[in-house]
Amino acid sequence: MSVPGELSYAKTHEWMRREDDVATIGITEHAQDELGDVVFVELPEKGATYGAGDAFGAIESVKAVSDLYAPVGGEVVEVNEALNDAPEKVNEDPYGEGWIVRLRVSNEGDLFSADEYEKFLEEEAG
Amino acid sequence: MATGALRRTPLYEEHKTSGARIVDFAGWEMPVQYEGIKAEHEAVRTAVGLFDVSHMGEVFFRGPQAEEAVQRLVTRDVGRLSVGQAGYAAVCYESGGTVDDVLVYRRPDDFLIVVNASNREKDLEHFRENTKDLDIEVTDESDDWALLALQGPEAVELLEGFTETDLSSIKYYRFVEGEVGGMAAILSRTGYTGEDGFEVFVRPDDAPRVWRALVGAGAAPVGLGARDTLRLEAGMCLYGNELDAKTTPLEAGIGFAVHLDKKEEFLGQEALRREREAGLRKKLVGFEVEGRGIARHDYPVVLNGETVGRVTSGTQSPTLGEAIGLALVTPEVEDEFEVVIRNRPVAARAVPLPFYKREKK
Structure with a gap:
């Protein structure tokens, strides 16, 4: 499973890419693999604010629903509208075209580095 | 898991080899998906897929009053089934609530009822408890059978390559005793997908060879995930979802499997008649x-x-x-x-x- 070194990770399997005060957020390759075929992403409204760790949306595969959690707190400045028509982008390109939301960060979360997340995945797998 | 050791079908190792993701289903370690639910679903709709449904239960009714026992236990009039014919039916409580939904196979000398894995123990108790006065033997032979379902528009053609049994003569909801790859099998033209195909009962020891042969010939292994999306598109009930002890078969829309007019009284008949007259709740x-x-x-x-x-x-x-x-x-x-x-x-x-x-x- 790919875990890009430049990203930060939440233990709920979201990734975050930070550019100044804007954080782009998606789910990890591991998370999309666990979910299976993604068929629906419930995106938040632009302008909504969330605290670090808050559920901001949901992602559904054929079989199951999972909440999406904000790795950091902030205001939604952009959502990936392309996922409305092509939710499978989350499976195909989880770190690229499958991004989900951009937040203007107002409070930080407690996140893993890539190395720490990889270790976390190993521990979870037992 | 809180409920002790999980059970495995004879095909567990085949599933691991095929890269299946395994989940706990009704106390069994079952494949939920291999390649992905969408791809497996599409394989069944457009070509052919193979399912391991060996977790389902096989209960046999034998003895002079076997037919009487089955008539009492299920909502369908099995007297109208000919030998070699299978029928979908509900099993009800006196209240009309549903114990299980099953397939009844009328064989030359006995009846086979195929039950849901999640209901196997409950069904057996219900079957035995309500037929004590009859001269019959109810035997749970679930561990003596593996069950494979080969489904899809190319299923019949693919299976023809592995059997001398004339499949074209087996109509929908009919079955024969035959062979697959030289191994004894019951071939039943039934399924849970809305497609044509067969459900094949084989002995557990033979199951891996039959599985490998069919997969080798191009059948896509399909897990429980796609089994659920396929049956839902086909409008078929799943016990625990559409059917339960508080829901009657009439309410769940399977009235076609309930013969209220059958002469032999069945458990729940009175309640279902009353419900039919009073209107569904x-x-x-x-x-x-x-x-x-x-x-x-x-x-x-x-x-x-x-x-x-x-x-x-x-x-x-x-x-x-x-x-x-x-x-x-x-x-x-x-x-x-x-x-x-x-x-x-x-x-x-x-x-x-x-x-x-x-x-x-």
């Missing part, structure tokens, strides 16, 4: 979600702000590309209602069942 409807979102099991159904039922099954239909579902609702519900998806009421519209019907050749 709830009914099963198929629906499409018109707004954005996917309905799931147990989501509330509302009409004018009042809860009028629950979603029993829901998914994104891989074939239709729409969110579809089944719901048990009060009788006054008509074409338009709402499903509450994560606290948000979303418009839904009733549609005729099944959602998907294959084109007959």
Whole structure:
């Protein structure tokens, strides 16, 4: 499973890419693999604010629903509208075209580095 | 898991080899998917897929009063089944609530009832408890059989390559004793997908060879995930979702399997007759979600702000590309209602069942 070194990770399997005060957020390759075929992403409204760790949306595969959690707190400045028509982008390109939301960060979360997340995945797998 | 050791079918190692993701289902370690639910679903709709359903239970009724026992236990009039014919039926409590939904096979010398894995122990107790006065033997031979389902438009052709049994002579819901790859088998033209195909009963020791042969010939292994989306598109009930002890087969829309007029009294007959006369307290409807979102099991159904039922099954239909579902609702519900998806009421519209019907050749 790919875990890009430049990203930060939440233990709920979201990734975050930070550019100044804007954080782009998606789910990890591991998370999309666990979910299976993604068929629906419930995106938040632009302008909504969330605290670090808050559920901001949901992602559904054929079989199951999972909440999406904000790795950091902030205001939604952009959502990936392309996922409305092509939710499978989350499976195909989880770190690229499958991004989900951009937040203007107002409070930080407690996140893993890539190395720490990889270790976390190993521990979870037992 | 809280409930002791999980059981494995004779095909467990084959599933691991095929890269299956294994989950706990009704106490069994079963494959939920291999390549992916959508791809497996499509394989069954357009070509051929192979399922391991060995977790299902096989219960045999033997003895001079076997037919009488089965007549008492199931809602279908099995007297109308000919030898070599299978029939879908419900098993009911005296209350009319459903114990299980089953397939009854009328064989030359006995009856075979195929039961849901999750209900096996409960069914056996119910079967034995209610037939004590009859001269019969009820035997659970579930561990003596593996069950494979080969389903899809290319299923029959593929299976023909492995058997001398004349498959074209076996009509829908008929079965014969024959062989597959030289191994003894019961071949039944039945399934749970809405496609043509066979369910094949073989001995556990033979199952891995049959599985490998069929997969080697191009059948896609299909897990429980796609089994659920396929049966839902075909409008078929799943026990625990559409059917349970508090829901009658009439309410769940399987009245076609309930012969209220059959002469031999069956458990629940009186209650079901009364319900038929008085009118159903709830009914099963198929629906499409018109707004954005996917309905799931147990989501509330509302009409004018009042809860009028629950979603029993829901998914994104891989074939239709729409969110579809089944719901048990009060009788006054008509074409338009709402499903509450994560606290948000979303418009839904009733549609005729099944959602998907294959084109007959």
